Amino acid sequence: MALAIALTLAGITALIAVSEAGVASLWRHAYHVPVVLAALRWGSGGALAALAAILLYTPFVLPALERAGPSRAVLEALVTLALLLGVGVSSGALAAGGRRQRARYEALVAIQRAVDGDAPLDIVLVRLRACLEARLGGLVGLAVRDGDRLALAGAAALAPGSPVAQVLGSGAPLYVSDLGGGVRPRRCFVAPLAGRGGITGALALERPGDIGADERRALLALATHLGLALENARLAARQRRFAEELAEKVTAATRHIVEMDRMKSDFVAIASHELRTPLTALQGFSELLATRRFAPSDLARVGAIMHAETERLGRIVADFLDLARLERGLAPPLRRTRVDAGVVVSEAVEVLRRARTTHALELFCDAPLPPVDADPDALDRVVKNLVGNAVKYSPAGSRVRVAARPHAASPAVEITVEDEGPGIAEADLTRVFEPYYRTPGGARVAAGAGLGLAVVKSLVDAHGGTIRAENVAPHGTRMTLILPALS
Amino acid sequence: MRALEYAPSPLRPRLLEATPLPALVALAAGWGLAALTLPAPAARGIGLAAAHGGLLGTALAWTAADGARERWAPLEAALVLGVATLFAHLVPGGVVAYAAVPSWLVWRRADWRRGGAEHARAMLAGALFGLLLGLHLLVNASLTLGFHVRPGRPADLLAWLAYDLGANVLAAEAFFRAGLFARAHRRWPFAAAAAVSTAASVTRYLLDPLLPHTPEILAGAAFYLALLGVGNCWLLARHGSLAGPVAAGLLFFAAYRLLAR
Numbered sequence: 001m002a003l004a005i006a007l008t009l010a011g012i013t014a015l016i017a018v019s020e021a022g023v024a025s026l027w028r029h030a031y032h033v034p035v036v037l038a039a040l041r042w043g044s045g046g047a048l049a050a051l052a053a054i055l056l057y058t059p060f061v062l063p064a065l066e067r068a069g070p071s072r073a074v075l076e077a078l079v080t081l082a083l084l085l086g087v088g089v090s091s092g093a094l095a096a097g098g099r100r101q102r103a104r105y106e107a108l109v110a111i112q113r114a115v116d117g118d119a120p121l122d123i124v125l126v127r128l129r130a131c132l133e134a135r136l137g138g139l140v141g142l143a144v145r146d147g148d149r150l151a152l153a154g155a156a157a158l159a160p161g162s163p164v165a166q167v168l169g170s171g172a173p174l175y176v177s178d179l180g181g182g183v184r185p186r187r188c189f190v191a192p193l194a195g196r197g198g199i200t201g202a203l204a205l206e207r208p209g210d211i212g213a214d215e216r217r218a219l220l221a222l223a224t225h226l227g228l229a230l231e232n233a234r235l236a237a238r239q240r241r242f243a244e245e246l247a248e249k250v251t252a253a254t255r256h257i258v259e260m261d262r263m264k265s266d267f268v269a270i271a272s273h274e275l276r277t278p279l280t281a282l283q284g285f286s287e288l289l290a291t292r293r294f295a296p297s298d299l300a301r302v303g304a305i306m307h308a309e310t311e312r313l314g315r316i317v318a319d320f321l322d323l324a325r326l327e328r329g330l331a332p333p334l335r336r337t338r339v340d341a342g343v344v345v346s347e348a349v350e351v352l353r354r355a356r357t358t359h360a361l362e363l364f365c366d367a368p369l370p371p372v373d374a375d376p377d378a379l380d381r382v383v384k385n386l387v388g389n390a391v392k393y394s395p396a397g398s399r400v401r402v403a404a405r406p407h408a409a410s411p412a413v414e415i416t417v418e419d420e421g422p423g424i425a426e427a428d429l430t431r432v433f434e435p436y437y438r439t440p441g442g443a444r445v446a447a448g449a450g451l452g453l454a455v456v457k458s459l460v461d462a463h464g465g466t467i468r469a470e471n472v473a474p475h476g477t478r479m480t481l482i483l484p485a486l487s
Numbered sequence: 488m489r490a491l492e493y494a495p496s497p498l499r500p501r502l503l504e505a506t507p508l509p510a511l512v513a514l515a516a517g518w519g520l521a522a523l524t525l526p527a528p529a530a531r532g533i534g535l536a537a538a539h540g541g542l543l544g545t546a547l548a549w550t551a552a553d554g555a556r557e558r559w560a561p562l563e564a565a566l567v568l569g570v571a572t573l574f575a576h577l578v579p580g581g582v583v584a585y586a587a588v589p590s591w592l593v594w595r596r597a598d599w600r601r602g603g604a605e606h607a608r609a610m611l612a613g614a615l616f617g618l619l620l621g622l623h624l625l626v627n628a629s630l631t632l633g634f635h636v637r638p639g640r641p642a643d644l645l646a647w648l649a650y651d652l653g654a655n656v657l658a659a660e661a662f663f664r665a666g667l668f669a670r671a672h673r674r675w676p677f678a679a680a681a682a683v684s685t686a687a688s689v690t691r692y693l694l695d696p697l698l699p700h701t702p703e704i705l706a707g708a709a710f711y712l713a714l715l716g717v718g719n720c721w722l723l724a725r726h727g728s729l730a731g732p733v734a735a736g737l738l739f740f741a742a743y744r745l746l747a748r
Contacts, residue, residue, distance in 0.1 A: 059623075162493055178495070183727035188490045190490060
C-alpha cells in the first residue's frame with residue numbers, strides 16, 4: 001500500500017512535469033487521491049502523504065512564484081497546497097478517530113466475550129489482557145480485588161507505590177508521562193475499575209508512544225465498562241454456582257426420598273411378614289387351646305412356645321417404637337447405672353449359646369473391665385443383636401468370637417463381635433447402620449426389617465459410645481463397640 | 488509491566504536542570520574576549536568551538552546519570568573542538584581531527600544510541616530521510632533562487648563533511664534531539680516536545696553567522712530545517728537512537744554543501 005501511494009504521488013508529479021500547463025495542471029488535484037487513501041489506511045499517515053505531495057508540488061510552485069509573482073495560477077497552486085495539508089490532516093484525524101472508535105466497540109465486545117463463561121478470575125484476566133493489548137496497542141495490566149486477595153494480570157506481584165497501587169488506594173485515575181527505565185519515555189495511564197461497592201480494581205495501559213487526552217477519556221469509559229462487566233460476571237458466576245449447588249442438593253434429597261420410600265415399602269412388606277410369623281403361631285396355638293384338651297406336659301410346652309413368640313413380638317414392637325423415636329430425633333429412654341460390661345456380655349452370650357447350637361460362640365472377656373455408665377437392658381439388647389446378626393449372616397458351623405476388653409487409647413470398654421461370614425461390601429460398611437437399609441447380599445441370606453443395627457447405633461449413641469463395622473481377613477465382619485468408662 | 492512492578496521516580500528533572508552554567512558562562516566570556524582581542528579568523532574559530540562545545544557539553548551533562556559530574560563538559564568539548572578546528576585550518580588533511588569529537592564522546596561514555604538491529608534500522612531510516620530531504624533541497628533550490636548544483640573540489644566537500652560530522656550536525660543533534668527533545672518528551676506529548684526542539688534548532692541555524700541572511704534563504708532554511716527537526720525528533724522517538732538523526736543531518740547538509748550560486 002505504501003509503495004502504491006508513493007508510486008501514485010511520483011506518477012502525478014511526472015504528469016504535472018510533462019503537462020504544458022505546468023503549475024496550473026489539473027493533475028495537481030489528483031494528489032488528493034493518495035493523500036485520502038493514506039489517511040484512510042493509516043490515519044496520521046494522511047498528513048505524511050500530504051507533506052510528501054506538498055514537497056513534490058512545491059518545485060513547480062516556487063519557481064512560478066519567483067518568475068510571475070502572485071498570479072492567479074500561483075494563488076490556485078498555493079490553495080491546492082493548503083487544501084492538501086488540510087485534507088491530509090483532517091481526513092487522517094477523522095480516520096484515526098473512527099478507527100479508535102471501532103477499536104473501542106471491538107474492545108467492549110471482546111471484554112464481554114472474555115468475561116463470559118465459568119472460568120476463574122485469573123484466567124478471565126489473562127484473556128482480558130490479551131484482547132485489550134491487541135486493541136489498545138501497548139502493554140496492559142489488570143488488578144482486580146477478589147475477596148481478600150488481589151488478582152493480577154501483567155505482573156507476579158504489585159509493588160507498593162506503583163501507579164496501579166496508587167490508583168487502588170486513591171480511586172482516582174493517574175497519568176504518568178514517563179515511567180522511566182528506558183531510552184524512550186514510557187507513558188502510562190491507570191484507570192480505576194468501579195463496581196457497585198466502590199473501586200474493585202485498576203486497568204493500566206503502558207506504551208512508549210503518547211497517550212492523548214482523548215484516549216485517556218476513552219480508557220476511563222472502557223474501565224467503567226470493564227468494572228461493571230467483571231462485577232456482573234462475578235454475580236452471574238455466583239448465581240450459577242448457587243443454582244448448581246441447589247440443583248445438586250435437590251437431586252440428592254430427591255434420591256434420598258425415593259430410596260427412603262423404597263426402603264419403607266420394603267420395610268412394610270418385611271415387617272408384615274415378621275409380625276405375621278409370631279402372630280400366626282400365637283393364633284394357631286390359642287385356637288388349639290380353645291378347641292382341644294391337652295395333657296399338662298403339652299400345655300407347658302405350648303405355653304413356652306406362645307411365651308417365646310410373644311417375646312419375639314414384643315422385641316419387634318420395641319424395635320418399631322425405638323425406630324419411631326429415632327426418626328423423631330429422640331434418644332431411646334435409658335435407665336443408666338454402674339454396669340460391669342463383662343457380666344452383661346457374658347450373660348448374653350451364654351443365653352445365645354444355649355439357644356443357637358449351630359455356631360460355636362467363643363467369649364474372650366478380660367477381667368476386670370472398667371465399669372461403664374449404661375442401661376444393662378439396652379446393653380444386653382445391643383450385644384444380643386450384634387451376636388444374633390453374626391450368627392444369622394455366617395454359615396452354620398462357623399465361629400463367632402465375642403470379646404470385651406479395656407480400650408487401649410482411652411478410658412473405655414471395647415466390645416467386638418467377629419464372624420466368619422462373607423463380609424460386607426466396602427460401600428455398605430457405613431450404610432448398614434441406616435434405618436431400613438439392608439445389604440443386597442444380606443437380604444438374600446436372611447429375613448429382617450433392616451432395623452436392628454439402626455436401633456443398636458441409636459442405643460450406642462445414647463450411651464455416648466461409638467460403633468463401626470469392618471471386614472476382617474480372610475473373610476468375615478467385625479463390629480467394634482466402644483463405651484466410655486466411668487471416670 | 489512497570490506500571491504494576493515499579494514505583495515511578497518522584498523526582499523528574501526540570502527541563503533545564505543540570506545545565507552547566509559556569510562552563511557556559513566561561514565559554515561565552517572566552518568567546519567575547521577572543522572577539523575583542525584576536526583577529527577575525529581566529530575569533531571565528533574560537534566562536535565555533537565555543538558554540539558547538541557548549542551544545543555538546545550541555546547535552547552530555549543533561550543526559551549523564553549524574554549531571555553534576557559533567558559540569559565542565561562544555562569546556563572539554565570546546566577544547567577538543569578548538570584543537571580539531573586548529574588542525575583543520577593549519578594542517579593539510581587536518582580535517583580528520585574532527586573525528587576526535589565522536590571519539591571524545593565515546594570516551595566520555597555518552598550513550599545516545601541503542602545497540603544492535605535497532606541502531607542499524609535507525610541509521611538506515613535517518614539516511615533515507617536525509618537523502619530525500621537533501622534531494623528535494625537540490626531540486627527546489629536549483630529551480631529557484633539562482634542556485635545550482637556544483638560539486639566543487641572533493642577535498643573541500645570532505646572538509647565540510649568532517650566539520651558536519653564532528654561539530655555542526657553532531658553538536659546540534661546531541662543538544663536539540665538527545666538533550667532537549669528527549670527531556671521535553673519525558674514530560675510532554677510528542678508534538679509539543681518536537682515543536683520546542685525544532686523551534687530551538689531552527690533558531691540556532693537562523694542565528695548562525697555562516698548562513699547567508701537574505702529573506703529567501705532564511706525562509707528556505709526555516710522550512711527545511713523545520714522538516715529536518717521534526718523528522719529527526721520522530722526518528723529519535725521511534726528508534727531511541729541518535730544515529731538516525733545524525734545520519735539524516737549529515738546527508739541533508741551534504742546536499743546543502745553541493746549548492747552554489
